[in-house]
Amino acid sequence: MELDEALALIRRVPDFPEPGVVFQDITPVLGTADAFKAVVDAMAQTLTDVDAIVAIDARGFFFGAAVAYSRGLGVVPVRKAGKLPVVGGKAAYSLEYGTAELEIPAGMIEPGQRVVVIDDVLATGGTAAAACELVELAEAEVAGITVLLEIGALGGRGRLAGRKLDTLLTV
Numbered sequence: 766m767e768l769d770e771a772l773a774l775i776r777r778v779p780d781f782p783e784p785g786v787v788f789q790d791i792t793p794v795l796g797t798a799d800a801f802k803a804v805v806d807a808m809a810q811t812l813t814d815v816d817a818i819v820a821i822d823a824r825g826f827f828f829g830a831a832v833a834y835s836r837g838l839g840v841v842p843v844r845k846a847g848k849l850p851v852v853g854g855k856a857a858y859s860l861e862y863g864t865a866e867l868e869i870p871a872g873m874i875e876p877g878q879r880v881v882v883i884d885d886v887l888a889t890g891g892t893a894a895a896a897c898e899l900v901e902l903a904e905a906e907v908a909g910i911t912v913l914l915e916i917g918a919l920g921g922r923g924r925l926a927g928r929k930l931d932t933l934l935t936v
């Protein structure tokens with residue numbers, strides 16, 4: 766399947782998870798074998814000279830794990846606070862109301878490694894920025910951020926200014 770055809774499967778869901786929000790639902794991309802392959806292959810092609818993948822809780826796990834497998838790399842899950850048994854570092858990020866924390870498992874990334882952060886959607890950029898902070902707390906280098914979809918109007922790209930950012934689709 767062509768990448769364009771795969772990306773056309775993303776559904777816009779009005780008023781989810783709350784009134785006024787249009788949710789970009791990537792589930793059909795996951796559930797359609799040829800589309801999942803096209804998207805994972807395209808995300809994997811954005812990587813150059815990378816030692817490890819950091820995948821963001823929760824939909825980033827699907828893409829991060831598949832890209833890591835296809836490139837012969839390990840995948841390190843960055844999780845919402847309280848899920849990991851052995852925590853190596855924490856970073857706060859802002860939500861619409863208040864803040865939340867992301868955690869990285871201890872000892873999975875070595876100082877000096879080149880790491881790519883993978884997620885499904887970039888919106889305000891707070892989540893991806895927190896994941897980058899965790900990579901840098903581990904004294905590793907953020908070689909790039911790769912997402913399937915960027916919601917341009919929410920300004921995430923600006924928040925990640927100076928970093929390599931690859932997106933397959935911008936809406």
Ligand code: 5GP
Pocket residue numbers: 787788789790791821822823824825884885886887888889890891892893921
């Ligand atoms: P941000 O921190 O950039 O505002 O939000 C990005 C995070 O929230 C990502 O982990 C992503 O999974 C989730 N997210 C925010 N908006 C959407 C959306 O419209 N669709 C999907 N699939 N995820 C979203």
